[in-house]
Amino acid sequence: MAESWSFLDTFETNFRPLVVVELAKGAKEETVEWFTKRIVDKKANGGAQLLVKPLVTENRDENIYLVGASHLRLLLGAETVGLVKECNDNSMRSFTYSSRKTFKDFADDNHNFLTMAECQYIIKHELENLRAKDEKMIPGYPQAKLYPGKSIVRRLLTSGILIQIFPLHDTEELKKLRHSWYGRVKVGYQPLDEIRCYFGETIALYFGFLEYFTFALIPMAVIGIPYYVFAWEDYDKYVMFATFNLLWSTVILEVWKRICAILAYRWGTLLMKRQFEEPRPGFHGVLGINPVTGREEPVYSSIKRQIRIYLVSLPFVCLCLYFSLYVMMIYFDLEKWALDYHEENESNFSNLMLFVPSIIYAVVIEIMNRIYRYAAEFLTSWENHRLESSYQNHLILKVLVFNFLNCFASLFYIAFVLFDMKLLRQSLATLLVTSQILNQFAESLLPYWLQKRHKKRMKKRVCSLKTDTDLSLVEQVNMEKEMGTYFGTFDDYLELFLQFGYVSLFSCVYPLAAVFAVLNNITEMYSDALKMCRVYKRPFAEPTANIGVWQLAFETMSVISVVTNCILIGMSPQVNALFPDSKMDLILTVALVEHLLLAIKFIMAFVIPDKPRDIQIKLAKLEFESLEALKQQ
């Protein structure tokens, strides 16, 4: 082991392992050779021109390779992926190798110009864009077919030859990050810039949103507390609270867009034109010419995609939603039946029976959720989106709608069919608090504990082998490859989204929801941070400029909550008492108020600009410059 590393040290002093490629244990030698050759090969020959080294462990079966790249190669890669960096004049520009001297902190010997996350992103991009040329199949595996333009890594993954590709942690940096993030007790913002440097923009934006959202909920929580403390039940106070909530939620979502633009500009992703990138590895099609960039790549008719979306995916989603509603109705029937049974023959058994419907329903929902998610992934993949962001948005939208229904349909039923406000408040409180506790536990604490146990055992084993105190690279790789994989921010956003639903949809029934949300989010920040740093493998950085379809989802939720809150207030006995003679006047008044609120919301969303003025100016300046450059040509 020591020899293999000193071997590296002697022959390639500046090889810095960045990404780990784990191949199947029994992978044929011929395949491994071909794959590593493609990775190392010159760009001109269709290779990735990266550096690759085998990791020699005590277990000779293992096929683990470390991938790195020379400094020059990484700089050229940064140009290819279109990284945007800050220039000496404080403007943000696309990095090009030829203009490298104009960028801030650039020096030929400064290997920290690109962050490690950026380097890893570049390597991932290069590996994923290794595409088959004239190969008909993967050497050694005749059943793993290839065709020109097919991503090799993707075929290797689907054939099970490639197990995983993941970026290595940087233990030094991670320690620093952990310290400033959650290592000490402090009151203050999260170190978003450092998170971004280490984990990339997608994850940093999630933490930025989590933090922003928590702060934004504080006014709601503060206003909600006296309602609980003094047990206020006056309708005018509820109306005021709901109105404030509705307008406030519009404001916070609009302001988030502005903050997001500021962050994305500072991080360079606002200017990154990802639509000009090469297609995502899962994208397939006949090799052709991209009409925009003129590059050779797989092309796929957008009409075909539209047909798949509207004629297959959309009906499927609607069917699933209908089915889910149907299951819910069965649950309510069962519930009623159990209650009747209990009243008729009161016994221990009937007492037990009362819980059966809920348990069955919870299990069925969980199963449905899993099946649906699998189907959604399959469908979205089959829709064949060219861009990763578009794939993600379509997937998120599908899963989101289903989850929304499963989560809130029963509450809607209780509120607007059973008209039982007391039960609604009770269910809401139970759902909110239990889901929060369960989530925190299942998402971070449990994996953390498992991870810690596993690490201890690993360390023991390692220690029994040799008595070095410091963890060597081999140990680090072995440890990290066993860690869980972080599957993206979807579940984290979904949790916030559902929470936002609990807080805003029925805010006038349960003003305390915001308080619980704030408390949960504060611990959530820490447990999520722990999860990222300790539990999961380091995820690849993914440049992104906004939270994508989540913005739309939150905005839609805030529109729906105007409707629900108006109805709830209209149904409250206090408001009903104001219109003793005519129910009609009541409903008309409620409808009028609702329309007014919706109109105000839309006007506010229209009037508040999505980007702060200085960002607008900077973007316009860049656009002006590029048009001028085009003219000059």
Added chain:
Amino acid sequence: MAESWSFLDTFETNFRPLVVVELAKGAKEETVEWFTKRIVDKKANGGAQLLVKPLVTENRDENIYLVGASHLRLLLGAETVGLVKECNDNSMRSFTYSSRKTFKDFADDNHNFLTMAECQYIIKHELENLRAKDEKMIPGYPQAKLYPGKSIVRRLLTSGILIQIFPLHDTEELKKLRHSWYGRVKVGYQPLDEIRCYFGETIALYFGFLEYFTFALIPMAVIGIPYYVFAWEDYDKYVMFATFNLLWSTVILEVWKRICAILAYRWGTLLMKRQFEEPRPGFHGVLGINPVTGREEPVYSSIKRQIRIYLVSLPFVCLCLYFSLYVMMIYFDLEKWALDYHEENESNFSNLMLFVPSIIYAVVIEIMNRIYRYAAEFLTSWENHRLESSYQNHLILKVLVFNFLNCFASLFYIAFVLFDMKLLRQSLATLLVTSQILNQFAESLLPYWLQKRHKKRMKKRVCSLKTDTDLSLVEQVNMEKEMGTYFGTFDDYLELFLQFGYVSLFSCVYPLAAVFAVLNNITEMYSDALKMCRVYKRPFAEPTANIGVWQLAFETMSVISVVTNCILIGMSPQVNALFPDSKMDLILTVALVEHLLLAIKFIMAFVIPDKPRDIQIKLAKLEFESLEALKQQ
């Protein structure tokens, strides 16, 4: 006279008069000399570098100048204003003098590469951007103050020294255009490309919209006819008609955006970045550096503008709206009072009295409209918008809201306060038909008749002077300078907007409205064409890529019409008969349907892309190219 023109012909063979500048009759010689010198002066000296010739008429008092420019100057001007032209490879690109050879139909001796309208636009732009340097005042007029950056033409206009600037008609081209536009009886589209070449994009887009809108109304009209013929009163048919109307209006507005993008792309205005242009002449501020373009120009804080808009203009508009509603209520009171009076003492006098309130109201509305419009222009000008489009949009929005209220408030009152459907149908029909007839008359036919009389008189006078058969340039100028000025497309769009209101707001009460609208629009096309070609001075072309705030206005109208139609249907006796027991169920059903329709509308608007796919690709391609060009630099 003949001498003066032969003089021109001899000395400057290629001087083609394009724009007429009419100065006040008593303008001081010193001023005229200074102004013409500035026009002729080199760009480097702060001049416009155009050609200028006095028009020598029999009336020596007159100070009329013809402005033209050399071919080279016009090409350079085309680059300055950022004209977009078609290249040899069929792509659209910003014209630059250095790349002139790559443009379609470009040849050094082809003086038709730029259309006359484009040349005139360039000259107007150059004249308006003649800005004061170190002059403290206009020479000869110490009270007409100047400061660095102030538009000279604007100061001359406001001081009354400059009477008008207008582009000359091209009699040959106009004859051809007239012939293909309305000269022969034909079934077919309007020659939009030719209209655009002659009058510019703003006017061509108006005619494009008028034509498109008329075609789009035909399905509504066709479906509406049987309702009238068979006197259908079944609620289900009305519901179907209204639902179709509401969804149809969303579709047509979304599709218009796509058609508009196609037209604007073909005409090059979609790619014109007008926000990078120099500010509109009315814009004032301290001379500074534009942060985007880096050019020296007046700058004005956008926060100050926001404050003016939200703290002065908005309250003022609200106050005016309130006042207008107040006047309407007085009118209804008066009406009632007159009716009571008539019933009490029936006589000829009381019969006459019945009409008095309506007449007073009509007169008051007209006066209010005029005062309000003047105030709106003042306020919008005072808001100090940098871009002409932004000025126009703010002005249009202000005037629009007021006109909407004046037009429809009484109908809303009849429908939703008096609940008198019969009166509503009657008022709607009367308002629609009379306003259409009056408009057609006042807008085109009357001015045309006046113009014809004037022309005859002019011709007689000219003929008495000399017996030349052809109208010379002097006569043309003299004739055109007396013609009315076309103040932009505002009134034309407003007419269509109010018509759209009549058709859609109460469509389930009066399905015949669409028929009248279609009939009106067909004649409108011809009368508007007549108006443009015969009645008014040629207007300056104004490049524009869309119909601006009108799109928003039409969309808002279609949202409002969902609400009104749902209420109207809910109020109909047939629907009421379906819910004999419970008014509440009725209202809830109506509200549910309304929300569903609104949701469908918003989803449709979201799903239908604003630009056709091929335009999207072309735009992306240009963006990609300009980013690449910036990288190359």
